[in-house]
Amino acid sequence: MSLLLDIRDLDKRFGGLHVTRGVSFQLHAGDRLALIGPNGAGKTTLVNQVSGVLRPDAGEIWLRGENVTRLGQAQRVRLGLARTFQITTLAPQLPVQRQIEMALFEREGLGGRAWRSVDAYPALNAEAQALLQRFGLRAHAATPTEDLAYGEQRLVEMALALALRPKVLLLDEPMAGVPRGDGARLLAALDSLPRDLAVLIIEHDMDLVFRFASRIVVLAEGAVLADGSPDDIRRDPKVRAAYLGTPA
Numbered sequence: 710m711s712l713l714l715d716i717r718d719l720d721k722r723f724g725g726l727h728v729t730r731g732v733s734f735q736l737h738a739g740d741r742l743a744l745i746g747p748n749g750a751g752k753t754t755l756v757n758q759v760s761g762v763l764r765p766d767a768g769e770i771w772l773r774g775e776n777v778t779r780l781g782q783a784q785r786v787r788l789g790l791a792r793t794f795q796i797t798t799l800a801p802q803l804p805v806q807r808q809i810e811m812a813l814f815e816r817e818g819l820g821g822r823a824w825r826s827v828d829a830y831p832a833l834n835a836e837a838q839a840l841l842q843r844f845g846l847r848a849h850a851a852t853p854t855e856d857l858a859y860g861e862q863r864l865v866e867m868a869l870a871l872a873l874r875p876k877v878l879l880l881d882e883p884m885a886g887v888p889r890g891d892g893a894r895l896l897a898a899l900d901s902l903p904r905d906l907a908v909l910i911i912e913h914d915m916d917l918v919f920r921f922a923s924r925i926v927v928l929a930e931g932a933v934l935a936d937g938s939p940d941d942i943r944r945d946p947k948v949r950a951a952y953l954g955t956p957a
């Protein structure tokens with residue numbers, strides 16, 4: 710499978726705090742990679758460097774064969790990297806379908822015409838309908854996002870990210886704050902993501918991690934402690950001692 714994301718020896722400090730220590734790993738098309746580790750291990754800081762929110766002090770990030778280390782977030786999105794939007798960045802008062810349409814307009818460089826009806830763009834209209842269908846949101850197409858249950862808002866975030874047609878999708882704790890009863894729907898949505906998409910997920914819910922991931926990278930104190938299949942990680946004595954907290 711083709712190499713999409715190549716993280717090479719990343720390093721980052723916040724003052725005296727060394728939060729990313731020589732981190733390297735790769736993501737290929739179709740990978741389902743979970744990044745796990747104790748609180749404060751540096752997961753979010755790492756993903757922020759990958760998406761372009763933070764600049765590393767050393768090391769390189771290659772996306773689809775291009776060195777993007779010095780590129781901004783928007784340029785990385787154009788190269789195929791999407792990250793789930795945080796709830797606060799959604800326009801909560803807009804109906805779900807309208808938000809999806811606006812993301813599609815944006816992707817097509819038609820942002821200036823986003824006030825127009827999508828009816829003038831049959832292909833985009835069909836795509837919006839397909840996204841609503843994929844995430845089980847058809848019944849809520851006309852509902853303002855802020856009126857949806859929290860778990861459904863997370864589904865809208867995922868639909869918006871997918872509307873950008875990414876090759877690599879970064880999901881930062883999609884289960885956080887989602888009531889138990891809604892978890893199954895979210896998991897089904899994760900399972901239904903396009904097969905050739907590469908997904909990097911940060912998640913504390915170990916049930917989800919071990920169900921969803923094909924590979925797991927464990928971070929501890931900013932460095933990669935282990936990188937392997939879910940079975941390798943489950944059995945790894947270092948991981949058990951540092952994180953999973955169960956004796957081998």
Ligand SMILES: Nc1ncnc2c1ncn2[C@@H]1O[C@H](COP(=O)(O)OP(=O)(O)OP(=O)(O)O)[C@@H](O)[C@H]1O
Pocket residue numbers: 723726728746747748749750751752753754755
């Ligand atoms: N902007 C910042 N300035 C200074 N220190 C920071 C900053 N952002 C994060 N840190 C520190 O860097 C370390 C790693 O934080 P980070 O949020 O990346 O960890 P995490 O693994 O995502 O944790 P969690 O699982 O709790 O979300 C922590 O000690 C945190 O306090």
